[in-house]
Amino acid sequence: MILIKMGGSVISDKGKYKKFREETVRRIAGVLPKEKLLLVHGGGSFGHVLAHKYRIREGYEKWKILGFSEIGRDMEELNLKILKILIEEKIPAVSIPPHALFIMGDEPNMDIFHFIVDLNFVPLTFGDIIFHRSKGIEICSGDYLMLHLAREFKPEKTIFLTDVDGIYDKDPGEPGAKLISVLERNVEPETSTKVKDVTGGIAYKIEIMRKIARYSKVYVLNGFHPERVKKVLDGEETIGTVII
Numbered sequence: 480m481i482l483i484k485m486g487g488s489v490i491s492d493k494g495k496y497k498k499f500r501e502e503t504v505r506r507i508a509g510v511l512p513k514e515k516l517l518l519v520h521g522g523g524s525f526g527h528v529l530a531h532k533y534r535i536r537e538g539y540e541k542w543k544i545l546g547f548s549e550i551g552r553d554m555e556e557l558n559l560k561i562l563k564i565l566i567e568e569k570i571p572a573v574s575i576p577p578h579a580l581f582i583m584g585d586e587p588n589m590d591i592f593h594f595i596v597d598l599n600f601v602p603l604t605f606g607d608i609i610f611h612r613s614k615g616i617e618i619c620s621g622d623y624l625m626l627h628l629a630r631e632f633k634p635e636k637t638i639f640l641t642d643v644d645g646i647y648d649k650d651p652g653e654p655g656a657k658l659i660s661v662l663e664r665n666v667e668p669e670t671s672t673k674v675k676d677v678t679g680g681i682a683y684k685i686e687i688m689r690k691i692a693r694y695s696k697v698y699v700l701n702g703f704h705p706e707r708v709k710k711v712l713d714g715e716e717t718i719g720t721v722i723i
């Protein structure tokens with residue numbers, strides 16, 4: 480089993496509301512296996528812009544509810560764009576919207592993922608709006624779903640695609656940032672990071688990745704270079720970060 484997250488920073492331009500990168504997604508889809516695959520995608524500018532505006536992470540207030548619906552609509556729009564491309568590439572993907580699957584605060588029931596994988600489908604889930612037992616409303620990040628899927632399936636390889644080459648020792652936008660090619664999950668990483676998105680950005684991501692590394696070999700690769708994904712899938716060396 481292979482678990483892959485197409486990060487919102489790759490599939491969209493995070494600086495521009497709802498700017499989809501169709502060709503990038505098509506190129507990524509072109510190197511993916513057509514079975515024994517679990518897919519997650521992030522929100523990028525389809526999710527984070529409005530989630531920030533409506534302060535969704537601070538929980539329910541009546542004035543936010545239309546905004547919450549709008550984000551759900553935008554995420555489904557993004558999901559449909561990706562689903563169409565996957566099917567054109569002959570990947571039998573089926574969407575699983577988290578907000579209809581579980582209420583946050585409860586353990587997500589992963590039964591449907593097992594059921595459809597056994598039928599040779601490829602589940603496609605995504606960072607989403609979600610209802611929350613105590614906060615009322617919340618954002619369910621793609622990274623959180625990655626952790627649950629990894630725990631459940633213990634995939635051989637787990638790949639996170641972002642818009643940079645991997646994990647760096649500091650924000651890759653800063654001069655002198657160096658790519659970390661191997662990160663040991665038991666060693667506290669020496670990276671300084673800035674929070675760039677509503678679900679915590681890279682610091683939260685690294686924390687999740689270190690947890691997933693208990694179950695799976697974790698890679699962070701640049702989604703603009705799908706040939707690197709192919710190499711990892713073929714067991715070859717490439718540019719990126721591996722967390723062991």
Ligand SMILES: Nc1ncnc2c1ncn2[C@@H]1O[C@H](COP(=O)(O)OP(=O)(O)OP(=O)(O)O)[C@@H](O)[C@H]1O
Nearest residue numbers: 486487488521522523646647649650670672680681
């Ligand atoms: N130390 C670091 N190493 C790697 N990337 C970093 C670091 N610090 C900050 N970043 C930034 O983190 C971004 C990736 O995290 P981000 O959560 O924005 O992406 P994503 O997971 O693709 O998006 P989404 O959450 O929408 O799915 C990169 O664009 C990169 O510039």
Ligand SMILES: [Mg+2]
Nearest residue numbers: 521676678680
């Ligand atoms: Mg993120």
